[in-house]
Amino acid sequence: MAEELKLFRTWSSPYSLRVVHALKIKGLEYETIFEDLSSKSASLLQYNPVNKKVPVLVHNGKAICESLVILEYIDETWKQCPLLPRDPYEKAKARFWAKFGDEKLSSSIWNVLISQGKEQEEAIAAAVQNLKLIEEQLQEKKFFGGEKIGYLDIAFGWTANLISILEEIIDLKLVDEEKLPLLSAWMQNFSDDPVIKQCWPPRDKLVVKFQAMRESNLKTVLSQ
Amino acid sequence: MAEVKLFGSWGSPFSRRIEVALKLKGVEYEFIEEDIYNKKSPLLLKYNPVHKKVPVLLHNGKPICESVVILEYIDETWEGPSILPKDPYERAMVRFWVKFLDEKCFPAMWQACWSIGEEQEKAKEEATEFLKILEGTLSGKKFFGGDSIGMVDIVANFIAYWFMILQELAGIVVLTKEKFPKLNEWMNEYLNCSIIKENLPLKDKLTAVFQARFQAVAVAAAAAAPSVK
Numbered sequence: 001m002a003e004e005l006k007l008f009r010t011w012s013s014p015y016s017l018r019v020v021h022a023l024k025i026k027g028l029e030y031e032t033i034f035e036d037l038s039s040k041s042a043s044l045l046q047y048n049p050v051n052k053k054v055p056v057l058v059h060n061g062k063a064i065c066e067s068l069v070i071l072e073y074i075d076e077t078w079k080q081c082p083l084l085p086r087d088p089y090e091k092a093k094a095r096f097w098a099k100f101g102d103e104k105l106s107s108s109i110w111n112v113l114i115s116q117g118k119e120q121e122e123a124i125a126a127a128v129q130n131l132k133l134i135e136e137q138l139q140e141k142k143f144f145g146g147e148k149i150g151y152l153d154i155a156f157g158w159t160a161n162l163i164s165i166l167e168e169i170i171d172l173k174l175v176d177e178e179k180l181p182l183l184s185a186w187m188q189n190f191s192d193d194p195v196i197k198q199c200w201p202p203r204d205k206l207v208v209k210f211q212a213m214r215e216s217n218l219k220t221v222l223s224q
Numbered sequence: 225m226a227e228v229k230l231f232g233s234w235g236s237p238f239s240r241r242i243e244v245a246l247k248l249k250g251v252e253y254e255f256i257e258e259d260i261y262n263k264k265s266p267l268l269l270k271y272n273p274v275h276k277k278v279p280v281l282l283h284n285g286k287p288i289c290e291s292v293v294i295l296e297y298i299d300e301t302w303e304g305p306s307i308l309p310k311d312p313y314e315r316a317m318v319r320f321w322v323k324f325l326d327e328k329c330f331p332a333m334w335q336a337c338w339s340i341g342e343e344q345e346k347a348k349e350e351a352t353e354f355l356k357i358l359e360g361t362l363s364g365k366k367f368f369g370g371d372s373i374g375m376v377d378i379v380a381n382f383i384a385y386w387f388m389i390l391q392e393l394a395g396i397v398v399l400t401k402e403k404f405p406k407l408n409e410w411m412n413e414y415l416n417c418s419i420i421k422e423n424l425p426l427k428d429k430l431t432a433v434f435q436a437r438f439q440a441v442a443v444a445a446a447a448a449a450p451s452v453k
Contacts, residue, residue: 050324050357062313069319076312088300092288099290100274133274 005030008044008056010037012201012209014158015067016055021154022074024195025081068098071151083151094144097137098155105130106158112174113166113210114217120170127174134159135183142189153190160187160196165206169214228253229282231268233260235425235433237382238291239279243423244378245295249304292322295375307375321361321368321376325383329354333387337394338441344396351398355383355407362406366413373417384411385424393434 007023007030009016023030035044035054047056047063057064057073064073075083085091108130111123134156137144144152163174164187177184190196230246230253232239246253258268258278271280271287281288281297288297299307308315332354335347358380361368368376383399388411391398401408414420 050320059313064313064316064320066320066323069316069323072319073312073316076315088297089283089286089288091300092293092297095293095296096288096290099293104274 004058004060006033006058008033008035008047009054010035012206013054014161017161017199018067018154018157019055019057019070020199021157021196022071022083024199025149026074026078027080028078068155071154075151083154094152097152101156105134109163109166112170113214116218124172124174131175131180131183135180138182138186143186149190149193157190160190161200165203165210168207169211227284229256231256231258231271231280232278233258235430236260236278237386240423241291241378241381242279242281242294244419245298245307247419247423248307249298249302251302292326292379295378305372307378318375322379325379329358330382336396336398337390348396348398355399355404359404359406362410367410373414377414384414389427389430390434393431393438
């Protein structure tokens with residue numbers, strides 16, 4: 001019985017990657033449509049008229065938007081390999097930290113990318129504080145989800161993918177093995193997972209992309 | 225000792241969301257009023273060290289923070305009228321609109337009231353655009369949740385009440401009956417629901433607090449303005 005399952009994504013979008021990870025963990029077959037955000041397809045605009053962004057998951061003609069919303073949809077629709085904890089309190093904690101990751105943590109990391117000098121030093125301090133809070137959630141576990149990758153690992157996946165890219169560009173360490181040992185280990189474990197590894201976007205392309213973002217943002221600040 | 229405690233603030237729409245949800249489910253709880261502007265209690269800072277904000281729900285000693293996270297927790301923990309639908313696609317739609325409300329509508333509408341000049345014009349335009357999108361989702365429905373209020377309605381509380389008071393005080397015209405007939409109808413139905421009506425802060429009290437803040441903002445702006453020779 002063929003189910004229609006389509007994912008609109010870009011090659012680099014970390015939010016799209018979350019959905020890729022979830023679909024792969026659940027062992028689902030799906031069609032990928034790569035979007036060029038400078039020239040969005042009519043289909044994307046039809047399926048996500050409000051935000052006009054990727055990722056969009058289309059399941060039997062119905063469109064679901066916003067990566068964390070899509071993750072929950074996938075988990076509720078396909079019961080194998082559960083992503084979210086069953087216990088409501090553990091679920092609430094996972095949702096809380098995913099939100100923190102997307103709001104406070106990601107903006108603090110962004111600030112490191114687009115700043116320099118003293119401002120960057122301050123940005124780094126703030127980012128490391130946030131990363132410490134994330135690390136505390138790992139405790140003794142291999143993954144945020146426990147023995148296996150779960151919702152929160154997928155939600156934080158962008159850190160495992162992109163922080164090392166940022167470190168290369170700014171030539172500074174954010175996730176120091178000594179200062180953030182558990183998070184460091186988690187990034188390695190997550191990246192080494194066979195399901196995750198096969199989906200990583202090409203590293204050299206990512207470096208070029210984020211280098212360009214840094215330069216254009218620094219130029220904007222200097223010209224103000 | 226109460227099994228369920230809510231750290232909240234009388235004037236906060238986020239705090240009021242949780243009170244509505246708990247009352248909907250018929251859950252007995254102890255309310256702890258926090259003075260969020262002047263002095264937050266040590267317990268609040270202990271239970272929400274990351275954001276230091278209300279609301280915080282404490283259930284059997286375990287804290288849950290962020291109003292949207294708390295609402296889902298309440299729906300999953302207690303029986304009673306559903307806050308979210310059962311169908312995964314319908315749930316995804318609710319979560320999408322809740323995000324839209326809190327991440328797009330609320331910031332734009334808040335900014336439209338509190339900023340000035342060009343920033344305010346831009347915020348007003350954005351708020352209007354977002355409200356138009358919301359208006360479009362109400363076709364043929366009494367509430368965002370259908371025949372009865374659901375999570376989207378609960379989260380949209382700031383539109384129906386706080387914003388209507390603020391826009392008048394700010395002297396701006398964004399959400400009108402003429403421009404948004406469906407939203408206007410929704411607001412009337414919504415504010416008429418006893419569970420909503422009985423859990424709103426007093427208009428006079430809220431107005432007084434907002435007016436004081438507008439005055440404080442004006443004073444600060446005047447003090448910061450370059451002096452004219």
